[in-house]
Amino acid sequence: MILHLMLSGFMLQAGAQAPPSGTASLIALYDSARDDDARETIVRYLAERGDAPAVAKLVQIAKSNVGDDVRETAIRRLAERSGDETLTLLTQLFADIHDEDLKETILRRIAERDEAKAAEFLRGVALSEREDNDLRETAIRRLAERGGDGATTVLIDLYDRIGDSDLKETIIGRLAERDDAKALQKLEAIAKSDADSDLRDTALRRLAERR
Numbered sequence: 001m002i003l004h005l006m007l008s009g010f011m012l013q014a015g016a017q018a019p020p021s022g023t024a025s026l027i028a029l030y031d032s033a034r035d036d037d038a039r040e041t042i043v044r045y046l047a048e049r050g051d052a053p054a055v056a057k058l059v060q061i062a063k064s065n066v067g068d069d070v071r072e073t074a075i076r077r078l079a080e081r082s083g084d085e086t087l088t089l090l091t092q093l094f095a096d097i098h099d100e101d102l103k104e105t106i107l108r109r110i111a112e113r114d115e116a117k118a119a120e121f122l123r124g125v126a127l128s129e130r131e132d133n134d135l136r137e138t139a140i141r142r143l144a145e146r147g148g149d150g151a152t153t154v155l156i157d158l159y160d161r162i163g164d165s166d167l168k169e170t171i172i173g174r175l176a177e178r179d180d181a182k183a184l185q186k187l188e189a190i191a192k193s194d195a196d197s198d199l200r201d202t203a204l205r206r207l208a209e210r211r
Helices: 002-014 021-032 036-049 052-063 068-079 084-096 100-111 116-127 133-145 148-161 165-176 181-193 197-210
Strands: none
Touching: 021 036, 021 052, 036 052, 036 068, 052 068, 052 084, 068 084, 068 100, 084 100, 084 116, 100 116, 100 133, 116 133, 116 148, 133 148, 133 165, 148 165, 148 181, 165 181, 165 197, 181 197
16 A cells, blocks of 8 residues: 555656656666565556666566566556567567466467567467467467458468377367368368378368358
8 A cells, every 4th residue: 555655646746758767766666566466556657657668677577587467467568569569579578488378478469469470470389399289279279360361371371281180170170160162171171181080080070060
């Protein structure tokens, strides 16, 4: 409560156009905070300021060893920023952070962006054998949700390039949800000639469910 009052008073004094020294004060308050509730409050204020030192601090917080809720709040606030540099920040955080739940959060935020580079990043994650299968599956699912004929083309390309049978099953399921002819043709091709009998059976079952 005392910290909240200190922050509220500080922000009232600082105002929307406060000089960079205001950010420095917030950073000092964050560094001296002893609980995650206080840290989350300060993260929100840093995000509202949005200047370069504030963004740098949010990035540092996202990579730090504080509670996951604080780190996730920092990631979410960074993702809300507009501009091409935001996507760059998020992809770099994905590479630097090792916590799978936080990486999942970053993937979801990247998937919400319309840039072609965001779709290309998701495709890279889906193809990467270095990433956990859960993350790769999330990337596949998010690519499928982008819609349009382009999404079908991407799914087919992923199916042909990915070796993991569980991920291939995920792709079959996503192709089966699509109404376009290309998706249907791919399912028929898998059912007819895929080397993996389990995948052939999955494709056959999905085709039967469409009729």
